[in-house]
Amino acid sequence: MNSHYPSTLLENAVNEFAKLPGIGKKSALRLVLHLLRQDEEKVVTFADTILKLRQEIKYCAICHNISDIDICEICSDKSRSNSLICVVENVKEVMAIEKTDQFRGLYHVLGGIISPIDGIGPSDLEIASLEERVKSGEIKEVILALSATMEGDTTNFYIYRKLQPYNIKVSIIARGVSIGDEIEYADEVTLGRSILNRTPFDESFNQLSK
Amino acid sequence: MNSHYPSTLLENAVNEFAKLPGIGKKSALRLVLHLLRQDEEKVVTFADTILKLRQEIKYCAICHNISDIDICEICSDKSRSNSLICVVENVKEVMAIEKTDQFRGLYHVLGGIISPIDGIGPSDLEIASLEERVKSGEIKEVILALSATMEGDTTNFYIYRKLQPYNIKVSIIARGVSIGDEIEYADEVTLGRSILNRTPFDESFNQLSK
Structure with a gap:
C-alpha cells in the first residue's frame, strides 16, 4: 500500500473528485474531508442533486439550451x-x-x-x-x-x-477595447479592431445615456 | 427570475457544489457542466462513491483515524x-x-x-x-x-x-529551517528556533547518510 490512504472508501471518493477539471488530488482530499464532517443528510442531498441533474436535465428542442422543460423559458x-x-x-x-x-x-x-x-x-x-x-x-x-x-x-x-x-x-x-480599459494597455489587435469598427459618436453617446 | 440559470436542476447542482470550501459559483457551474457532459453511468458512480463514503466510513477505535475496518491497518x-x-x-x-x-x-x-x-x-x-x-x-x-x-x-x-x-x-x-531553504529568506522566528534547537553535527550527518 503505497497510496497512503487509510481507507479505500476515502481513496475512491478522492479519485472521483480528482476527475473533475481543475481539481487535483490535494484539493479533492480537502473536499472529501469537508463532506465527511457534514451531516449525513447534507451529503445525501449533495449526491442526489447531482444525480438528478444528470438524469433529468433536458435540452430545449428549439435552442438546445439546458432546460427543465421541453421548450425553454426564453x-x-x-x-x-x-x-x-x-x-x-x-x-x-x-x-x-x-x-x-x-x-x-x-x-x-x-x-x-x-x-x-x-x-x-x-x-x-x-x-x-x-x-x-x-x-x-x-x-x-x-x-x-x-x-x-x-x-x-x-x-x-x-x-x-x-x-x-x-x-x-x-x-x-463588436470587438474592441473593453469598457474601463486604458488604451495604453489594450493589445494592438483589439485596439486596431476598435479603430476599424469605430461607431459615430452620437450613436455611442445615445447608448450611454439610455 | 433574476438568477439567470435556465434550469432549476442546474441551479440546485451549482448551489450544492458552491457549498464546498474554496468553490465559488463560477467554478461550481464549470464543474456541473463538466458532469453534464459525462456519461450518465460515470455521474452515478461519482454520486454513489461520495454517498458510500459518508455512510460507511469508520473511525479506528484506537487512534480515531479514518478506516474501513474497526481497528485501522496501522x-x-x-x-x-x-x-x-x-x-x-x-x-x-x-x-x-x-x-x-x-x-x-x-x-x-x-x-x-x-x-x-x-x-x-x-x-x-x-x-x-x-x-x-x-x-x-x-x-x-x-x-x-x-x-x-x-x-x-x-x-x-x-x-x-x-x-x-x-x-x-x-x-x-523539530521546528527549524526547511530542507532546501536559504537562510537569508527564513523568517526570524523559525531561524531563532533552529539556532536554539541546534543538533550535534555528527548526529545530523548520520541522519543524512542513512
Whole structure:
C-alpha cells in the first residue's frame, strides 16, 4: 500500500473528485474531508442533486439550451423577438448575455465550437439545426457571439457560409477595447479592431445615456 | 427570475457544489457542466462513491483515524511500536507522516485543534481518549505533531499538562529551517528556533547518510 490512504472508501471518493477539471488530488482530499464532517443528510442531498441533474436535465428542442422543460423559458417567452437569433457556444454564454439585459431575441446553443485539436467538427455541433431554424423563414438576423479565438473565428466563418443561401443578415458582436480599459494597455489587435469598427459618436453617446 | 440559470436542476447542482470550501459559483457551474457532459453511468458512480463514503466510513477505535475496518491497518500492524504515539490533527497529517517513512509507531488523531474562535474546545477533540491510552500503561513516548500555529501551541500545552501525571516522555517535532531553504529568506522566528534547537553535527550527518 503505497497510496497512503487509510481507507479505500476515502481513496475512491478522492479519485472521483480528482476527475473533475481543475481539481487535483490535494484539493479533492480537502473536499472529501469537508463532506465527511457534514451531516449525513447534507451529503445525501449533495449526491442526489447531482444525480438528478444528470438524469433529468433536458435540452430545449428549439435552442438546445439546458432546460427543465421541453421548450425553454426564453424560447416560449412571447415578448421576445423570434426573428433575431444569437448563436452562442454554451449555456454559460446565454447566462452572461441575459445578465446584460441588452438582448430580447432568442438563442441558439451550439454545444461547443469547431476545434480539430479536440476532435470537434461541425457535425458535433448544433449547426444543422440552426440552418433548419433559418430555413423555416421567420429569422431575419443571426448574431454570432462566439469567443474571439481562432476556433471561434473558424466556427463563425463556417456558420456564415452555411447561412449565406438564405438571404438573412448575419452579424458578429463588436470587438474592441473593453469598457474601463486604458488604451495604453489594450493589445494592438483589439485596439486596431476598435479603430476599424469605430461607431459615430452620437450613436455611442445615445447608448450611454439610455 | 433574476438568477439567470435556465434550469432549476442546474441551479440546485451549482448551489450544492458552491457549498464546498474554496468553490465559488463560477467554478461550481464549470464543474456541473463538466458532469453534464459525462456519461450518465460515470455521474452515478461519482454520486454513489461520495454517498458510500459518508455512510460507511469508520473511525479506528484506537487512534480515531479514518478506516474501513474497526481497528485501522496501522493500529493492527504488529511490526509497529505500540509504545510510541504521534498526536496529529487529522487524517491528512497521518498520510503526510506515513509518506516520510520515518515513523514506525502508532498515531492518535485529535480530529482538530483547540480553537476558541471556531468554538472548538478540548472536549470536542479526542484528548480524553489519548489520556486513556496513556493510562493503559504501554506508552513510553508521545510525540506532538500539530501545526506550528498559536492554536497548535495551545493544544500542545493542554495535552502536555494532561499527560504530565503519567510519567511518560512528551516530545514535539523539530521546528527549524526547511530542507532546501536559504537562510537569508527564513523568517526570524523559525531561524531563532533552529539556532536554539541546534543538533550535534555528527548526529545530523548520520541522519543524512542513512
